[in-house]
Amino acid sequence: MLQLEDVKLNYGSFRALDGINLSVREGELVVMLGANGAGKSSMFLAISGLRKLSGGKVRLAGTDITRASPNTIVSRGLVQCPEGRKLFASMSVERNLMLGGYVHRADKAGLKTRLEEIYEMFPILREKRDDHAGSLSGGQQQMVAIGRALMGRPKLLLLDEPSLGLAPLVVRQVLDTIKSINAGGTTVLLAEQNAYAALQIADRGYVMESGRVVLEGSREELLNNETVRRAYIGG
């Protein structure tokens, strides 16, 4: 479904991505592990078309999207829930969600149904539908961000550290939700520092260090890997 071939990204003279190769198959839940500054967010933003690559190719369902604009990429079914959420803070929760369905704006009935599904998934958002998104708690804002991405009806959903800054109990909930989104048929690529919790729900994973993929494997392989245990799980 998604292939990265030798993807490179520079910020000035600093090389943030140094030849990334990876692939995500349809229906999978793949986790991207890596410490602060490894380049996970840079990679995600590059995939979504928000950072210009210095080299390499990105393919979505066989189509080259390397130089496609962010809005084209969204309409092709690749939607990202970004790090830091990037919500429209002084719009209502419902407006945020509805804008998530912007590329499907012609299908009013479809959007309404989808909105109902999001409210089923996150009942608290229905209660807070008229509140400013920026006034919600961190966990609730994360639900808005995930809901907004789902409104875009992704075939492939990119989630960049959705558990960042959340209480452990909320982290569990968020990850369970992601698992059930994946079970519902959406392919997921998830960036996490919270390796142990993320691997619990993943099929496969990659480990990234200073702009390179240094390890890849199935959930079991990574959970049992000495390096991963030492660096990310603390065992």
Add this chain to the structure above:
Amino acid sequence: MNIFFQQVLNGLTLGSVYSLVALGLTLVYGILHIPNFAHGAFYMVGAYISFYLAGSFGLNFWLAMLCSAAAVAVLAMLSERLIFHPLRNAPALHDMIAAIGLLLFLEAVVQAIWGADFHRLPAPYTQILRFADLTAPAQRILIIVAAFILMIGLQIFLRRTTTGSTIVAMAQNREGAALVGIDPVKVSLLTFAISGALAAVAATLFAPINLIFPAMGHLVILKAFVIIILGGMGSIPGAIVGGMIIGFAEAFGAFYISPAYKDIIAFALLVIILSLRPQGLFPSEVR
């Protein structure tokens, strides 16, 4: 009583015009993140186009205003496409210099066509309205009513329609907007068009009780800056409230202090309010 009422009316009239100009400026600020100095030139060009259409073609006031709004909207979109869009990755200073360049260019063009003289747009309504012992010139009432209708319309457009909310979304979080699939190119063009049209309408409404000349945009744009600094850069309610504050301060200042100080008052008020509330009246998340 009537004298006081006249000042209120003056304040509302000036406030309406300033608010419309400041609204356009604040909308474009949300997109460009620089104050668009050329906005004063859009205002000036708007007045000239209406003056020309009404004078040379005998177009009715409203029709002239409509055509002028459309023409300035196109002019604003062209300047976005040809000047600001190519500079989108350049430092903000380049945009600012380009905006000043555009302002001077448009003034030179207008001066080459119509000369440096003062002109006046004939007032479409010259009646004086009377309510009990209060009197009001029809043109002023018209400015106030038209401006309020426009502001309400703009508010509904920005808050209630999908297209309108893409403008707000892009101003609030540019990357967030791109990630839901909003096309920044379309949004910028639309924002410039609205901003230009608002400037042209404000200028046309105000022209029958004001003079038309190539540098007419300067003072207005300076005051509009004061307003959006006061109101919070990018804030829509801030632009409206700020416009009214400056309008009223000017009207009352001119009457109770001295007409000579009228233009200084706006700037004095800026210094006073900012020293008390450096973040402006509406910090920007209240957009």
